[in-house]
Amino acid sequence: MKTGPDISRIAALIGDPARANILTALMSGKALTATELAGEAGVTLQTASTHLARLETGGLITLRRAGRHKYFRLASEDVAHLLETLMGLAAGSGHLRSRPGPRDPDLRRARVCYNHLAGDMGTRMYDSLLARGFLRRDGAALLLSDAGRDFVTGLGLDLASLPSPRTAMCRDCLDWSERRAHLAGRLGRGLLSHIEGLGWVRRVSDTRIVRFTAAGEAAFDRFFPAA
Structure with a gap:
């Protein structure tokens, strides 16, 4: 072109x-x-x-x-979004740089994608919010519904305190391991930060891996039930 x-x-x-x-x-x-x-x-x-x-x-x-x-x-988050999409394309095409190792299952279960939750737990969160109408579609846009605002506020997350107002509140990000969407944008970032603050998860040093505590996983299942 x-x-x-x-x-x-x-x-x-x-x-x-x-x-x-x-x-x-x-x-x-x-x-x-x-x-x-x-x-x-x-x-x-x-x-x-x-x-x-x-x-x-x-x-x-x-x-x-x-x-x-x-x-x-x-x-920016746009760069991260592009990279995650390329990873999904590479994985789907069989272009893997090495054999899966011991950390691979942990990365696939829950990891950081720049500033939001990805992997199986990330897509579960996204699907649960969408299925209950807390997220809704308006054409190509992904929006937080009024019910979703009530839910997030009830979880203890102050939407007004979320940084980067120029970034969309909600956006899709194609998950490279699940080949489905997880939640990015200010809400995705805020939810990951919030559940870290609640002690549900901890990051594994020098990796992108996120591990749920036993109590954190139980709380996650309660607030984000499988769709």
Whole structure:
């Protein structure tokens, strides 16, 4: 196509294996240093710095300085949404980088997708909200219904306190392992943060894995019953 957005530049940035590993590492939502990302990519620090500069110039990551330290993170939730969709496409086409390992079942059950809940538990949450009419469709838009606002408020989440007002309240995100949607947007982010604060889940250090406590899983099943 000779006019319109040039997707080839974005595709080329993501298509390099080292840069793909860097972007995947940043899907945890954490800001990481160049040294940490070099380890994730399996390249030298000098090579990682070159990749990071290209990703920053391409608008896929941002740099934040804290004293002498530099931290990198994904530029936006839109970037995370694109990466998760590409992961689903790759998984569905059989393009897997390695054999599933011991962590694979945990990643598939519950993980962080940038700032919201993904995996089996994420799609269950989404399906439960949709089935009870707490989420509703208006054309292509996904909206929180009045009943949904009452439900979320009853859970203890203050919708007015959610950050990033320029981000949609609710949006679909294609789950790479379940091949179905989970909930993103401000509500998805707020719900994950809220259930962490309630002690239902804890994040596994240096991974995207989220583990439910026994009490947390029981509470999740009560508030988000299977559709």
